[in-house]
Amino acid sequence: MTSSYSLAVVAGDGIGPEVTDQALKVLDVVAQDAGLTFERTAYDLGARRWHATGETLPDSVLEEIRGHDAILLGAVGDPSVPSGVLERGLLLRLRFELDHYVNLRPSKLFPGVPTPLADPGDIDFVVVREGTEGPYVGNGGAIRVGTPQEVATEVSLNTAFGVERVVRDAFARAQARPRRKLTLVHKNNVLVHAGHLWSRTVDAVAAEFPDVTVDYLHVDAATIFLATDPARFDVIVTDNLFGDILTDLAAAITGGIGLAASGNVNPDRTSPSMFEPVHGSAPDIAGQSKADPTAAILSAGLLLEHLGHAEQAQRITEAVEADIAARAGQPRSTQEVGEAIASRVAGAVSVA
Amino acid sequence: MTSSYSLAVVAGDGIGPEVTDQALKVLDVVAQDAGLTFERTAYDLGARRWHATGETLPDSVLEEIRGHDAILLGAVGDPSVPSGVLERGLLLRLRFELDHYVNLRPSKLFPGVPTPLADPGDIDFVVVREGTEGPYVGNGGAIRVGTPQEVATEVSLNTAFGVERVVRDAFARAQARPRRKLTLVHKNNVLVHAGHLWSRTVDAVAAEFPDVTVDYLHVDAATIFLATDPARFDVIVTDNLFGDILTDLAAAITGGIGLAASGNVNPDRTSPSMFEPVHGSAPDIAGQSKADPTAAILSAGLLLEHLGHAEQAQRITEAVEADIAARAGQPRSTQEVGEAIASRVAGAVSVA
Numbered sequence: 001m002t003s004s005y006s007l008a009v010v011a012g013d014g015i016g017p018e019v020t021d022q023a024l025k026v027l028d029v030v031a032q033d034a035g036l037t038f039e040r041t042a043y044d045l046g047a048r049r050w051h052a053t054g055e056t057l058p059d060s061v062l063e064e065i066r067g068h069d070a071i072l073l074g075a076v077g078d079p080s081v082p083s084g085v086l087e088r089g090l091l092l093r094l095r096f097e098l099d100h101y102v103n104l105r106p107s108k109l110f111p112g113v114p115t116p117l118a119d120p121g122d123i124d125f126v127v128v129r130e131g132t133e134g135p136y137v138g139n140g141g142a143i144r145v146g147t148p149q150e151v152a153t154e155v156s157l158n159t160a161f162g163v164e165r166v167v168r169d170a171f172a173r174a175q176a177r178p179r180r181k182l183t184l185v186h187k188n189n190v191l192v193h194a195g196h197l198w199s200r201t202v203d204a205v206a207a208e209f210p211d212v213t214v215d216y217l218h219v220d221a222a223t224i225f226l227a228t229d230p231a232r233f234d235v236i237v238t239d240n241l242f243g244d245i246l247t248d249l250a251a252a253i254t255g256g257i258g259l260a261a262s263g264n265v266n267p268d269r270t271s272p273s274m275f276e277p278v279h280g281s282a283p284d285i286a287g288q289s290k291a292d293p294t295a296a297i298l299s300a301g302l303l304l305e306h307l308g309h310a311e312q313a314q315r316i317t318e319a320v321e322a323d324i325a326a327r328a329g330q331p332r333s334t335q336e337v338g339e340a341i342a343s344r345v346a347g348a349v350s351v352a
Numbered sequence: 353m354t355s356s357y358s359l360a361v362v363a364g365d366g367i368g369p370e371v372t373d374q375a376l377k378v379l380d381v382v383a384q385d386a387g388l389t390f391e392r393t394a395y396d397l398g399a400r401r402w403h404a405t406g407e408t409l410p411d412s413v414l415e416e417i418r419g420h421d422a423i424l425l426g427a428v429g430d431p432s433v434p435s436g437v438l439e440r441g442l443l444l445r446l447r448f449e450l451d452h453y454v455n456l457r458p459s460k461l462f463p464g465v466p467t468p469l470a471d472p473g474d475i476d477f478v479v480v481r482e483g484t485e486g487p488y489v490g491n492g493g494a495i496r497v498g499t500p501q502e503v504a505t506e507v508s509l510n511t512a513f514g515v516e517r518v519v520r521d522a523f524a525r526a527q528a529r530p531r532r533k534l535t536l537v538h539k540n541n542v543l544v545h546a547g548h549l550w551s552r553t554v555d556a557v558a559a560e561f562p563d564v565t566v567d568y569l570h571v572d573a574a575t576i577f578l579a580t581d582p583a584r585f586d587v588i589v590t591d592n593l594f595g596d597i598l599t600d601l602a603a604a605i606t607g608g609i610g611l612a613a614s615g616n617v618n619p620d621r622t623s624p625s626m627f628e629p630v631h632g633s634a635p636d637i638a639g640q641s642k643a644d645p646t647a648a649i650l651s652a653g654l655l656l657e658h659l660g661h662a663e664q665a666q667r668i669t670e671a672v673e674a675d676i677a678a679r680a681g682q683p684r685s686t687q688e689v690g691e692a693i694a695s696r697v698a699g700a701v702s703v704a
């Protein structure tokens with residue numbers, strides 16, 4: 001059987017193109033063996049285009065991208081562009097326009113990975129970060145900018161519709177995992193309106209998943225547990241901003257953002273989902289073959305899983321795991337890491 | 353010389369009263385030797401009063417408290433009270449009404465303290481958390497509550513006035529420390545209106561403090577550094593909510609919230625400042641003499657420092673440091689810890 005997919009590739013800024021190249025290399029090896037084809041279209045979006053044309057994401061490009069089966073994204077953002085322009089105008093615009101309401105961020109401490117924690121335990125959890133609401137909606141403003149009378153606001157928007165669908169998705173993921181545990185993270189003792197909507201929604205949806213254990217943590221307390229007892233977590237469901245913060249911390253304790261993959265998923269499949277490393281564009285090391293492409297490669301694995309190729313996704317995870325175990329800390333170039341993982345995948349493929 | 357201070361004591365809920373007792377014990381020892389008197393008035397506020405009367409902080413009580421020189425607070429909150437009622441109605445109301453715009457949270461890894469980090473380095477920084485603005489203003493609401501059409505908002509309010517005064521305070525604190533380094537933490541690539549107000553303000557105030565080095569981190573990246581390289585921080589200045597999150601993580605890496613002290617400071621001294629441990633009311637261990645009163649005791653030290661008794665404050669810090677070094681991990685009751693620190697302070701006092 002041959003399945004052909006159309007893939008929109010947004011390599012982006014900084015180390016984005018380098019790590020994306022390696023992810024595509026690994027994807028190709030897996031795809032070839034499984035009789036899958038990925039027809040790629042590269043989209044030149046990011047700092048270069050903005051400087052040249054002032055465009056972040058033209059409507060016509062968005063519509064083209066929308067026609068694909070999936071999106072692979074590298075990283076977006078550059079110090080030469082005012083903070084927020086590319087993040088809001090490109091990355092977040094894609095997440096919002098394509099209704100990526102499940103921002104999926106697995107955190108697993110692979111054997112052999114250095115962690116800053118003295119006694120990390122068995123870290124293996126998934127953060128289901130809401131992706132289309134909360135303080136990320138861009139509903140802020142300012143008056144009297146630059147004067148002593150300036151007032152700036154940011155509005156967090158939360159809807160029963162938006163919270164319920166991501167909470168239900170998180171419950172389903174928790175139910176499919178051996179430990180069946182869901183932790184809601186919010187700050188419902190301060191952000192009482194949004195927080196109580198989240199808490200009530202979790203309580204209501206919990207009735208449909210009686211075999212899932214539920215608990216609640218304030219976001220501040222959650223960071224404590226991520227540092228002192230991360231093995232307690234199985235599935236975390238949380239707001240867009242809290243998810244942003246917690247997943248960087250989660251990445252830090254599981255070997256760094258060089259290893260953290262993510263999916264911006266539209267579970268209803270009404271538009272293509274987008275897969276990207278959690279790390280940013282890291283302009284300080286761009287173009288030097290220093291970036292670790294592992295997170296981008298694992299993101300390609302999440303892409304395969306989302307498209308229904310769990311076995312192929314698993315091959316990528318296993319190749320990464322084997323590569324990490326063999327790393328022993330010696331520095332390798334971006335290409336070397338990509339090739340090492342690609343040949344492990346190829347090896348696994350030819351043996352299989 | 354005898355100075356007499358009036359102290360409002362709000363012991364609060366859960367472990368609040370236990371740890372406050374020990375803090376007062378230590379305060380008394382230091383005070384006596386230094387010829388200071390603290391006339392205390394205990395305010396019965398918290399869960400018990402709310403259940404009995406429905407009151408969180410009556411206006412008349414607030415006005416009485418306002419008449420004091422300082423406030424010592426234990427902890428507020430109980431699961432029997434709906435989440436947010438006491439936090440918003442009592443604790444945050446005190447912080448807002450008394451204009452505690454500097455929420456001061458020192459983080460220091462004392463020698464001998466167990467930390468979850470394998471290689472913590474020399475952790476010694478202060479978080480200056482804004483205390484009267486941001487997402488904490490209580491400016492949220494909801495419509496169609498409990499229906500599938502519910503919409504809930506939370507508004508973060510930020511003013512040039514409010515940001516500038518806390519930023520200036522943070523710069524002054526940075527300037528007074530040996531490393532003279534200030535890190536602004538925000539999320540100015542997403543929360544662009546509030547974030548740019550913060551960034552512009554830091555840039556502007558920096559001109560007055562040319563000997564202070566300034567850098568910026570997004571809040572997500574800041575959590576990574578707190579896990580991987582906390583020794584890089586000297587003074588952090590940040591928004592109310594980000595400060596809440598970062599200081600719990602900071603507490604976790606420096607031995608836990610049992611050791612983390614804080615001051616809600618009004619630097620203009622137009623109203624009494626309030627000192628409290630960072631930890632909550634911990635109802636699960638309340639009344640069992642299990643709570644560590646160290647954070648409350650260190651908070652009493654911050655209180656002394658605020659009132660201009662830096663030498664007496666230093667005695668408390670040194671006694672705590674010596675006690676911690678002698679702890680060797682054996683469990684002691686709340687009273688035992690309080691007495692051990694009190695007698696070290698007394699010893700230091702009589703030797704001096």
Ligand SMILES: CC(C)[C@H](C(=O)O)[C@@H](O)C(=O)O
Nearest residue numbers: 087091244278280541542572
């Ligand atoms: C680049 C930025 C807008 C983005 C976010 O805040 O979501 C990033 O931090 C992430 O976590 O994917």
Ligand SMILES: CC(C)[C@H](C(=O)O)[C@@H](O)C(=O)O
Nearest residue numbers: 189190220439443596630632
């Ligand atoms: C109890 C709660 C309202 C409070 C806060 O969020 O500020 C606490 O977490 C703190 O850090 O002092």
